[in-house]
Amino acid sequence: MRRLTVYRLEVPYREPLRVEGFEFGERQGIPTCSIVGSMRGDEVQQAYACARVVERLEHVEERGGLRKGVRILVIPCANPLSMNVASRFWPADGTDINRRFPGDAHGETTERVAAGIFGAVHGSAFGIQFASFNQQGDFLPHVRVTRAGAVSDESLDMAEDFRLPCVVSREATPFDTGTLNYSWQEWGTHAFSVYSRTTDRIDRPSATLVGNAVMRFLGTRGLISGRVSGGADGVRLDEAELVDVRTEGSSGYLDGQVKPGDFVEKGQELGLVLDAFDAHVRERLVAPVAGRIFFCRVKALVQQRMVAYRIVPMR
Numbered sequence: 001m002r003r004l005t006v007y008r009l010e011v012p013y014r015e016p017l018r019v020e021g022f023e024f025g026e027r028q029g030i031p032t033c034s035i036v037g038s039m040r041g042d043e044v045q046q047a048y049a050c051a052r053v054v055e056r057l058e059h060v061e062e063r064g065g066l067r068k069g070v071r072i073l074v075i076p077c078a079n080p081l082s083m084n085v086a087s088r089f090w091p092a093d094g095t096d097i098n099r100r101f102p103g104d105a106h107g108e109t110t111e112r113v114a115a116g117i118f119g120a121v122h123g124s125a126f127g128i129q130f131a132s133f134n135q136q137g138d139f140l141p142h143v144r145v146t147r148a149g150a151v152s153d154e155s156l157d158m159a160e161d162f163r164l165p166c167v168v169s170r171e172a173t174p175f176d177t178g179t180l181n182y183s184w185q186e187w188g189t190h191a192f193s194v195y196s197r198t199t200d201r202i203d204r205p206s207a208t209l210v211g212n213a214v215m216r217f218l219g220t221r222g223l224i225s226g227r228v229s230g231g232a233d234g235v236r237l238d239e240a241e242l243v244d245v246r247t248e249g250s251s252g253y254l255d256g257q258v259k260p261g262d263f264v265e266k267g268q269e270l271g272l273v274l275d276a277f278d279a280h281v282r283e284r285l286v287a288p289v290a291g292r293i294f295f296c297r298v299k300a301l302v303q304q305r306m307v308a309y310r311i312v313p314m315r
Contacts, residue, residue: 001058002027006075007116009109017081019117022054024061026071033223034121034189035074035128035214036180039098040089041082042200046130049196049207050076053214057224065225072223073124078117099178102186118183126158126221127184128214131193135307137297140260141209142166142234144193146176149185156236158190161220162213163231165261166294166312170239192217197260235292235312243289245309247273247302250282254302258309262293270309273302290314 002023009017025032037043037050054074060066077083079097082090089096095110102122103115121127133139143162145155147169159167176182184191194213197206212228219227256271258264264287273283285308295310302308 001054001061006073006120007113009113009116011081017113019075019078019080019113021073021075021120022057024057024070024072024074025066026069029071030123031073031121032070032124033072033126033128033218033221034124035072035130036078036117036121037074037076037130038083039078039129039180040096040132041079041084041086041091042088043130043132044083044200045196045198045202045207046132047077047083048202049130049210050074052207052211056211056215060224060226067223067225070223072218073120075117075120079113098180099175101178101180101183114180118180121180121184122187124184124189126217127181127189127191128217129180129191129193130210131181131195132199133195135295136299137295138197138260139195140165140292140294140312141194141196141206141213142168142294143213144168144170144195144239145191146170146172146179146181146185146193148172148176148182148191149188151185151188151190155185155190155192158217158221159192160234160236161217162192162194162234163216164194164210164213164234165232165292167234167236168239169236235315237312241313242294243291243311243313244307245270245285245288245311247283247285247304247306247308249304251301251303251306252276252282253279253300254297254308256296256298256308258293258296260293260296264291264293264311266290276301285309287311 038047100114
């Protein structure tokens with residue numbers, strides 16, 4: 001294992017910004033696989049899960065488990081400045097690095113950071129990002145492929161090698177065009193976004209689960225020797241198939257009764273919306289279909305027409 005500076009940026013009011021990575025296997029050339037952790041300052045779980053992968057790859061390399069000719073680059077935190085000051089986005093101007101790819105070496109600050117990172121991971125056969133949602137809540141761990149290039153269909157087949165509960169596909173939108181995942185695919189990389197259950201707090205079991213999934217993928221793809229046991233055949237679905245359960249004409253406290261991964265029957269009560277002042281039940285949220293809970297809102301307060309749950313429908 002070799003620790004290296006992927007990108008360095010001089011900052012006038014503090015020490016230079018360094019984006020650091022860990023290199024395994026071959027010392028030169030394009031990475032066979034690039035793995036990126038947190039992009040935003042609140043993505044603690046994503047950085048932690050990625051760091052645990054670094055730890056495991058170090059053990060694999062020490063026992064000679066990396067295949068000949070393979071180079072793996074891991075960047076646990078692509079935005080250490082935002083994480084240091086507890087800001088989700090770039091502190092100076094509020095921009096999101098993961099909307100600035102492939103970047104511009106002579107552009108705005110976050111464009112330069114994105115260009116530096118993309119220069120290091122560009123051309124990888126496989127790209128894995130530990131991602132988070134802008135939707136606040138608890139998710140069923142899954143792997144996602146955004147249809148953004150000619151390699152998408154093949155990537156969907158490969159995504160099953162992670163053996164996570166769900167393989168989710170979705171069509172790219174204009175909002176996606178500045179992401180690392182989209183840029184990877186534009187240049188022919190098989191890109192995967194891996195989601196664990198939390199963002200701003202560490203959930204060790206789900207970090208272990210997605211870490212195992214990444215190691216399974218590397219083993220199945222022939223980058224490392226040996227295989228990681230466990231996992232299961234995931235349900236493949238399009239994001240549009242997920243069934244939303246929204247609050248209707250009420251707001252208040254959300255008293256949830258289910259969690260991601262739970263199987264529910266049609267008509268089963270999922271949670272209650274309670275009046276914020278007298279705790280009377282204002283609304284009962286029930287499952288419109290039988291299936292498995294994919295997403296639960298965890299914030300205590302809900303407003304009208306807000307998504308409280310998402311369900312993978314039973315087939």
